[in-house]
Amino acid sequence: MSEFSFKPIAHDADVEEKSRPSLSYWKDAWLRLKANKRAFASLFVVLGMLAFAFVGPFVWRVDHSVQRLDFTSKPPWADRNAVIAQPYVAWDGVVAPEPTGDNLAPETLEVVGEATTNSVRLKWDAVRNAEGYRVYRHVLRPLTGEPLGLPLGGTKSRTAVSFEDRLDIKPTTYWYSVVALDDQGTEFPEATTITVDVTLTTTVLTAIEQGWIDEADAGDLVPGSRFQLPWHPLGTDYLGRDLLARLMKGAQVSLFIGIVAPFLFVIAGVVYGSISGFLGRSVDHILMRFADFVIALPFLLFMILFKLLFGIGPGESGILPMLVALVLLSWPGAARLVRGEILQIREEGYVEASRLLGTKTPRLILRHMIPNTMGVVLVTFTFAVPSTIFTEAFLSFIGMGVTAPTPSWGAMCNDGIKTMETTPHELIFPALFISITVLAFNLLGDGLRDALDARMRYGE
Amino acid sequence: MTKYILWRLVQGVVTVWFIATATFFVMHNIPGDPLADDKAVSEEIRENLERKMGLDKPVLQQYVIYMGNMLRGDFGLSFQHENRRVNEIIRQHFPVSAILGILAIVIAGLGGVMWGALTALYRNRWPDIVIILLVILGISVPSFVFATVGQLALVTINKIAGIEVLPVAGWGTIAHMLVPALVLGLGTMAFLTRLMRTSMLEIVSADFIRTARAKGVPMAQIFSKHQLRNAVLPVVTVLGPSIAGITTGGFVVENVFGIPGLGRYFVLAVQQNDYGVIMGTTVFYGAFLVLMVILVDILYAVIDPRVRLE
């Protein structure tokens, strides 16, 4: 007997029909999108941004428009300590013994007591041959060898080695420099510099009024007690407004324009393109020529002209005019695309077959045309969002977008650029938000294009 | 080919007419009398304008006068500066913008093609990954950030070097142009790199590349003779819109770097409500962009025989 079994087997014709489960277009697209890690992560970034804009303000309940002029352009890590003012006690100053060393600048320079916005008291070591001293104050680190500018004050004796600064002190970081003078009043070539972090002093009344402390807690505060100023996680802008709150408000503006405008102009384009594609012939020709003209208009220049045309009155944000201008100028791209798709689909065999089977036009449109153009329309929309966010940012940046005080990310960048060298966070944060959002939408668009492209569905 | 160029030119003229008309009617409907602006247009300018542009006449007549002026190449008068003609402003400031723009588009185009080809050659290896990351940065960071960061970088470099390696702002020499042009071209370069990469990868698997390999053509020759030329085609088609993008991008770069170009002047004119300059410059820019698109189309026809011979 053979080792093999030659017994015939019976099989039904359809048993071996090894077909994979068929998927609907959108389900398949969704699976493909999920498989694309970059695009799927981007989807969550986009959702996160939307949450930041529209849920964020309910979590972070700081008013984005409140100005704190004593706390402007603060980075996130700024000192938040404050002291309740104590009665002012006059300072007699310090008299030093005759110096011994032969250095040209004071050997030490230090703060006496606490540096507050009430007063900063300095004392230093005497310098040989000096006949007086000059004191300078800077908000930036002074460069060695460079002139120090206007002096704050000084002393006129070798042993008078102290100085009290009470001139409009801000709660910030100062660089104090002391230079010795000879009998002619000429400065010695070297200076001694220290950094001083100034703590805010205030009264209980002011603190309550500013909302820094609750009235209920105010009883615990006596002169000299310390408390924490309100927290600004991302710092403040040039008017002392909370940057996080402004970014949230700005996100609302930027995302609103960035999403609603493309939504409207893509819809407008779909309607226009479908009409053109369906009617065909001369109507199509005329409609498409007009679309070509609109495309040829210099886009940003006309955005500016429209801004002038709509005339933004005082107290208006300028969001609506921008939306209208964007829709008026941006619809032809989507219109061309949809028209092309419709013309192509009209020629497809399945549409022809459906027509031969007696399907009426409205059903043809509903069953075949619309579902088959939805893919490209969605992809167009997704790519239109980042470019619209860019447009808004660009226009607001050159001052042609939303009007102050309405924040948008672009407008915030424009504000931030002025103080970029000293406090870069005012530019970096809004720029970062623009970049992340634009990037996420671009990657999502890539993913959607790959997921929705029917040509790729059965390939690979 | 000649017929094609002529036809494109005719289309171009009609398009420019449309742009001029649209500009006229938008500007005409701007609320309030631009001359009655409280910024006080001087009596002299006012008379001059009324005489020259017929501002006291009915709209249609004004339109005819305006189109007549445009036809003669007269872009109008400034509303803010006495006796300053827009033509003069364009003549003075446009060459600066043009040089900057040309430099930027050359940097963007060459860079885009080169980086794109490189990424495709080194697909999924580290040069590809590094360039792709830079490209992602390039397409998601707004141009004004590049401009400010570029300037800050210059300031820092100069400070560290202790001498002026490259000037931080201003105009005049090649040294003044380099960084602004690079900054201006960066976004477009990123976009073109991406496009070139996609196009290269698509063509790698094209049937005609397989044919070339079946013919025993060496890899280097396949790359240069078959792949590159076909891959560049889509890049050329988007050069038109890219030029438009770079032109308007120039507004910011010129502002940041203090370059006396037309873009900076335009922004200034908008801030000063100088309607004459706004109108004239818009039409000029429109015409310029239309011309550029036609030139790009002709360039495309030269490269692609399918267009040239039809």
Add this chain to the structure above:
Amino acid sequence: MALLEVSNLHVEFTTYGGIVHAVRGASFEVERGETLAIVGESGCGKSVSVQSIMGLIPMPPGRITAGTATLDGHDILKSRFIDKKDIRGNLVGMIFQDPMTSLNPTMTIGAQIAEPLRVHRGLSRGEAMKRAIELLDQTRIPEAAKRAKQYPFEFSGGMLQRAMIAMAISCEPVVLIADEPTTALDVTIQAQILDLIAELQREKGMALILITHDLGVVARMANHVVVMYAGEVLESGTSDEIFYRSGHPYTLGLTEAMPTNRREVEQKLMPIPGSPPDLFSPPVGCGYAARCPHAMEVCVSDRPEAFGLSDSHGSRCWLHHEDCSTRVPGVHYA
């Protein structure tokens, strides 16, 4: 040893859905002046086996995991270069299925035909161009000199395929591989192109490998036939053996599915039910078992060996096993 000999070739592709075992032990050979037809349904691995030995499949994702291929005794899987010259385009010419996309759209036809001449023969631009025009003439393209300066989009499909042929034979190859050369063409043009190929083969004494799914083409052109299914060769033999003394149910199925104009044969076409197996996880037994009307238990459990029916005729079917008692009418037994 035959001119071109391929044995036990295995090719795999790594894809995002898994590994596709596209070719699973294909063997065939062809002699000078002979025509070998490789037949099979789409996706059976016939193009892949030929393209892989020519180094035309992208690697990765593709790779040859086993097997040998020799041309004139040279192992061409190790090196496709003989005397430092690429065999491709030089000793072996290839024609592809779709002439519309297989030619570079931005290069003139003449330049594309001249290219292999310049690469392999080192001809100057002018000489190569002159030769290209002669070749176009040989492939019956009227006004060859003018046509050589034109671009692919100015040619019709049939004309393009002629140009492809001119390109493939430009360096007088010893083997011509035609990968479904007429599939994309009009029926009327198909015959002309096949005649042209046959004529050139006779003239130049080339070996011809014809890949096709059209049995009519096979009957008309081939001396030898290899029938492929699901990545393996099920039957091979001379044309007569395959068509008249077929030893495999699949080949029988194929011939029954072919229309014929002979009266005595039953008029009704018999389609083969079902579809080829999934090559992500190929069956352990015979690839055709799932669709075979005569399938036995052994067919599912064990891969059939190649049973020799004559010197030139082999069939991978358990029906030929000495212990198998079933006699299927229509199947030719040794």
